[in-house]
Amino acid sequence: MRKNKGKVFLVGFGPGAPDLITRRGEEALSRAEVIFYDHWVDRRYLRKFQAEKIYVGKQKGKHGRPQDEINELLYQAARDGKCIVRLKGGDPFIFGRGGEEQEYLEARSIRVVVIPGVTAALAAAACAGIPLTHRGVSSSVAFCAGHPTDKIQTPCVDTIVYYMAGSNAMEIMDRLIRNGWDKETPVAFISNATLPMEKIRISTLEKEIGKQKRVQTPLIMIVGKTVGMAKEPEKEE
């Protein structure tokens, strides 16, 4: 029989703006005894919660806690019967390693409850006014990883959203063109979506290819015809 131990809420914080966390997520935070949070979570927002707060963020290019260690920390905290929140940027199950944490904890009889968050693809598209699907133009969309380079995919869909595209934007566009995407296909670069530093740049594969531009991170790249419907494109320098 399953032993009665603690519970871990895997909560999505959303893309960055604190008012985009769900009410259910916020309620879990207010009941938590310990909150383990990521790099992209706004620390000022966490101040209002009584729980002990433990930073377990990983940032690209910087040494962070290995995932195995995070899994074990969650387990150790939960097995004492405490109410734990694991707060992650975006949605826990989209490039968030939430599945690994869930597997690790459930294998040790810890109950896991997942509370979804607004994933960066949806937030970035909304900020830029880009419908990811649109009747007659796009009826399929894929979320892909732009990193590591040897794992970049160009699936056969109408719209592709690339996460973690900051260092491989050129490689992604090159691969799309080599795999038959029209050079005139619009592409959007959206960084820090929903945050005060948000930047949106709309272009085409043809205009971008071969031009090494500095990109801010975190970055979402959206490719497809509906990107042409974006609002307020930034002026080219």
Ligand SMILES: C[S@@+](CC[C@H](N)C(=O)[O-])C[C@H]1O[C@@H](n2cnc3c(N)ncnc32)[C@H](O)[C@@H]1O
């Ligand atoms: C490790 S993934 C985590 C994704 C997260 N679980 C989600 O559902 O959005 C990190 C990537 O998400 C994207 N990202 C997260 N927040 C973002 C934001 N506010 N604006 C643009 N991209 C963002 C970037 O592509 C970044 O490299």
